[in-house]
Amino acid sequence: MPKSKNEFKRQDAVDLDIVSAENKTAVGSLRIKPSSILWKPSREQQYYSISLDKFSEWIKVNGKKVVK
Numbered sequence: 001m002p003k004s005k006n007e008f009k010r011q012d013a014v015d016l017d018i019v020s021a022e023n024k025t026a027v028g029s030l031r032i033k034p035s036s037i038l039w040k041p042s043r044e045q046q047y048y049s050i051s052l053d054k055f056s057e058w059i060k061v062n063g064k065k066v067v068k
Contacts (some may be wrong), residue, residue, distance in 0.1 A: 018027040029045065031038040038047040039056050050058070 013031050013033045016030045016032075017026065018030060020027055026042040028039060028041040031040075034052075036049050036051050038049045040047045
């Protein structure tokens, strides 16, 4: 098969905007990267970061197990 002249580009991160369901105002932004998770509350300029290893430890202690 001949090589295509186009290709898919992999994302470096996934960005999500969280919006209040009640009044549709911004709550904050979440950025998920291969090495960390970043959180930026609405109306703030800087992100808060946590490594995936530390997040994994934290969520197991503080999170609730749920069925998908």
